[in-house]
Amino acid sequence: DSGVTQTPKHLITATGQRVTLRCSPRSGDLSVYWYQQSLDQGLQFLIHYYNGEERAKGNILERFSAQQFPDLHSELNLSSLELGDSALYFCASSVAWGLGVNTEAFFGQGTRLTVV
Amino acid sequence: AQKVTQAQTEISVVEKEDVTLDCVYETRDTTYYLFWYKQPPSGELVFLIRRNSFDEQNEISGRYSWNFQKSTSSFNFTITASQVVDSAVYFCALSSSYKLIFGSGTRLLVRP
Numbered sequence: 001d002s003g004v005t006q007t008p009k010h011l012i013t014a015t016g017q018r019v020t021l022r023c024s025p026r027s028g029d030l031s032v033y034w035y036q037q038s039l040d041q042g043l044q045f046l047i048h049y050y051n052g053e054e055r056a057k058g059n060i061l062e063r064f065s066a067q068q069f070p071d072l073h074s075e076l077n078l079s080s081l082e083l084g085d086s087a088l089y090f091c092a093s094s095v096a097w098g099l100g101v102n103t104e105a106f107f108g109q110g111t112r113l114t115v116v
Numbered sequence: 117a118q119k120v121t122q123a124q125t126e127i128s129v130v131e132k133e134d135v136t137l138d139c140v141y142e143t144r145d146t147t148y149y150l151f152w153y154k155q156p157p158s159g160e161l162v163f164l165i166r167r168n169s170f171d172e173q174n175e176i177s178g179r180y181s182w183n184f185q186k187s188t189s190s191f192n193f194t195i196t197a198s199q200v201v202d203s204a205v206y207f208c209a210l211s212s213s214y215k216l217i218f219g220s221g222t223r224l225l226v227r228p
Contacts, residue, residue, distance in 0.1 A: 002160070002162070002163070031214070033214070033215075033216075035216075042218060042219075042220050042221070043207065043216075043218040043221075045215045045216065045217075048214050048215070055214060056214055056215065058215060088159065090161060092161075092216075097214065098211075098213045098214040099149055099151075099166075099211040099213070099214060099216065104151060104163050104166045105163070105216060106163055107153070107160065107161035107162075107163070108160070109158075109159060109160040110159055110160060110161075112159070
């Protein structure tokens with residue numbers, strides 16, 4: 001168990017809908033990262049938050065947004081869903097701002113999103 | 117640009133065989149970090165190892181060992197005496213800051 005908790009584990013929704021994925025980082029970790037894993041794109045970085053502030057954006061669509069709250073949990077909001085958004089969404093956390101000498105990212109179990 | 121290549125899409129071995137998973141990376145940064153993650157059939161990503169660019173010592177952890185060679189930009193992973201429980205997809209990743217750049221993964225199937 002990595003200590004990173006993601007809910008829900010599975011989500012099935014229809015095209016055009018909006019969903020929220022939730023992530024609780026490991027105790028003491030200030031950084032939260034979101035990644036998308038799809039068959040065609042592999043594992044792609046979406047966005048990074050550190051201590052409540054957005055620090056970096058990757059290949060995140062405008063229909064997607066995220067937040068990190070004062071208690072450090074994070075939510076990823078996906079709206080106007082399309083079939084192609086079906087993927088495994090991972091949250092990861094680390095203690096520091098970046099990945100470095102003594103810092104690695106620990107991943108949650110992921111939320112499998114299916115858009116029908 | 118940074119890039120990680122795992123040329124082996126799928127490897128199948130019989131239990132107790134040794135197997136090496138290849139990872140080649142590209143980066144212009146002088147300081148960077150390399151990682152291996154395991155994704156078992158259950159789907160989670162499990163951290164295995166981190167290696168710093170300035171530390172080329174190889175590492176052994178039980179049946180697992182890692183060979184880091186800056187001269188060839190490679191960070192290969194060897195499983196000795198493979199077991200069925202080693203069946204998973206293995207990802208190599210590179211980072212020089214906050215973002216992990218993942219390879220496409222190698223699916224390892226260990227047959228009894």
